[in-house]
Amino acid sequence: MFTKDVTRRLKVPATEQRAYAERLQTTLAEHALGNLSGQYVVMVDRSANVQALFIYFRAAPADTWQMIGASPVSTGRPGEYDHFITPLGVFEHTPANMDFRSEGTQNENHIRGYGKRDMRIFDLGWAQGERGWGKGGISQMRFQMHATDPDRLEQVLGIRHSKGCVRIPASLNTFLDHYGILDAGYVALVESGKSLWVLKSDREVTPWAGRYIVVVDSERKSRPAWSPLPGGKARAKVPAAADTAD
Structure with a gap:
């Protein structure tokens, strides 16, 4: 389903998939989640030389995490005021911080920071x-994962370019939304009788919905071939102040 629905994909070699699986397990264990299983987990490598998102799954704690798919992302770009380095750790996606949907409007720099209309903001x-x-130093920031401007900025996913949030491809946003990959908390609310406007009526929710986004930094010194930089033509089309969007 990932291969069919997600248009921006990375072909991660098997050895790298295993290495990231080990990194995922180590990070989960450090946060008292070492036995987590039976649900999908999203992991982001914020390294400037990677900028990638991976979806993993394992059925039982004794199993090895298996990669479902990977896509390019953009995380926080330092150097300007109000720009954060995307935080590391394990973050729970919960209705306590209710998602919302993009209105598709442009900011003062003519950028649709949350992507086209109806994209979900996690x-x-x-x-x-x-x-x-x-x-x-350290300050509070609102941490979100969302699509980005489809005409000007999605083409440059793969480099640090946000104010701290994780920008993802629109097709990946739709995939996560439609199948409820990170919606365990939302599913529980719906099953208790709650009606949530942010959830679409045509969703096909997986029985293995998860709730965690894990951010790591591999600190790679060079760019791996499987995570190429966006081309020069795409970067040349990026308008001024485009990295001031979320």
Whole structure:
């Protein structure tokens, strides 16, 4: 389903898939989630030389995490005021920080920061983020995962380009939304009788819905071939102040 529905995909070699699976398990264990299984987990490598998102699954704690698919992303770009380095850790996607949907409107720089109309914004609430300007330090930032401008910015996913959030391809956003990959908490609310406007009526929710987004930094010193930089033509079309969108 990932291969069919997601248009921006990365072909990650098997050895790299296993290495990231080990990194995922280590990070989960560090957050008292070492036995997590039976649900999908999203992992993001914020390394400037990777900028990729991976979906993993395992049926039981004794199993090895298996990669479902991978896509390019853009995380926080330091160097300007109000730009955070995307925080590391394990973040729970919960209705306590209710998702919402993009209106598809342009900001003052003619950028649709949340993507086209009706794209879902996965809201992870307030997080402690490292300031990417001035003397650095830690401040609160609103941490979200969302689509980006489809005409000007989706083509440059794969480089750090956001104010701290994780920008993802529109087709991946739709995939996560339609199959409820991260919707375990939302599913529980619906099953208790709640009606949630943010959820579409035609969803096909997986029975293995998860709730965690894991952010790591592989600190790679060079760019792997499986995660290529966006081409020069795409980068040349990026308008001024485009990285001031979320």
